[in-house]
Amino acid sequence: MNALVNKTATFINAGLIDYKAAWDYQTELFNTILARKNANRTTAAHQQQPTDNYIIFCEHPHVYTLGKSGQQQNLLIDETALQKIDATYYHINRGGDITYHGPGQLVCYPVIDLENFFTDIHRYMRLLEQSVIDTLNVFRIEATRIAGLTGVWVMHAGVPKKICAMGVKSSRWVMMHGLALNVSCDLTYFNNIIACGITDKAVTSMEEILQQSINMEMVQQVLKEKIATYFEIEWI
Numbered sequence: 001m002n003a004l005v006n007k008t009a010t011f012i013n014a015g016l017i018d019y020k021a022a023w024d025y026q027t028e029l030f031n032t033i034l035a036r037k038n039a040n041r042t043t044a045a046h047q048q049q050p051t052d053n054y055i056i057f058c059e060h061p062h063v064y065t066l067g068k069s070g071q072q073q074n075l076l077i078d079e080t081a082l083q084k085i086d087a088t089y090y091h092i093n094r095g096g097d098i099t100y101h102g103p104g105q106l107v108c109y110p111v112i113d114l115e116n117f118f119t120d121i122h123r124y125m126r127l128l129e130q131s132v133i134d135t136l137n138v139f140r141i142e143a144t145r146i147a148g149l150t151g152v153w154v155m156h157a158g159v160p161k162k163i164c165a166m167g168v169k170s171s172r173w174v175m176m177h178g179l180a181l182n183v184s185c186d187l188t189y190f191n192n193i194i195a196c197g198i199t200d201k202a203v204t205s206m207e208e209i210l211q212q213s214i215n216m217e218m219v220q221q222v223l224k225e226k227i228a229t230y231f232e233i234e235w236i
Contacts, residue, residue, distance in 0.1 A: 006050035006116050008236045011224065014058035019065065019090060019101060022058055022109070029054050029111040030169075030176045037113065037172055051113035051174075055227060057220055058109070060101040062087035064193060067167050070097035074194040087189070094177035096150065096167030098193045104185035104205070106219055107178070108227070114173040117231055121170060125150060128179055131226040132164045135181070138222050141209050152181075153201075154209060161204035181223070183207065184214050 014022060033051050040048040064075055064087060074097055075089065082089055087102075101107055114124060129145060132152045136143040143154050143163060152164035164181045182205035190203045206214045228235065 004048060004050035006053065006113075007232055007234055009053035009055050009112065009228075009231075009233045011235050012054060012056045013220070014056055016059045016061065016103065019060045019063040019088065022056070022060065022107075023090070023092065026056065026109050026111050026176045030171075030174055033111070033113050033174045034171060037174065051116060053112040053116060053233070054110070055224070055233070056109040056111065057224070058107050059103055059105060059216075060107060062100075062102045062189060064089045064098060064100055065094075066091045066098045067094050067096035068092070069095060074098040075192070076194070077192045081192070085189070085192070087192075092177075094167040094169045096165070099165045099167070099180060100185075100189050100193060101180055102185045102189055104183055104207075104216070106181045106183050106216065106223065108181070108223065109176065109178045110227075111176050112174070114170070114175055119173055121168075124175065125166060125168070127230040128166060128227075129164075131223060131230055132179060132181055134226045135219065135223045136163070136206070139206060139210065139214070139219070141206060151179075154204060156204050156209060159202060161202045163204050163206070163209075181206075181219070183216055183219050 036049060036051050129152055133143045141154060143152050146153050146160060151162050151166050153160050154163050164179055166179045168175055168177045184207040185205055187203060187205055
């Protein structure tokens, strides 16, 4: 564990932000945390400094992102079609396959040093999932996990549908990327991909399940509280 464990975190609501700008910002924070960890390795214990933690909430303009282990063919449209629907595409450095981000989707990027909390990436992913499940329960949506599949799912019209996708990157227990919860996004954009590389399951949103408009700020507040509870975070 770190010589100076730090369970505080800075909360950042970045609003609607270009995907590349958010990725660059995450990377900057990620590299800063790594640099401090590296410096601490060669510094006397009494001179070491704690690493920082950040939780970023945002939404993105229409964009498709393919994880490092994903398959290019899971993007079903070409560059010309992307331009027609005002969407961009990035092959990025998180785990997982292809997914969509867009307005009305709550994206959460924890850029944290997991050594401040625990050293177990499986536990990390399950706690993020549980934070989302509990958030959905507050809005009277019964959500669950599916064995062997990452993310959060709901049964809708007798069919399991993904409502929250997840994918992360880690290095020396420093984390980036995170989760995307479909609140009120345009689900037709998912028709252009094989979401997460899964061919036999559909996607849904809170708005589709509840058949009513959803207040994004309320969802953000609940998810923020759930994440703080499970990770024992003190906001600064």
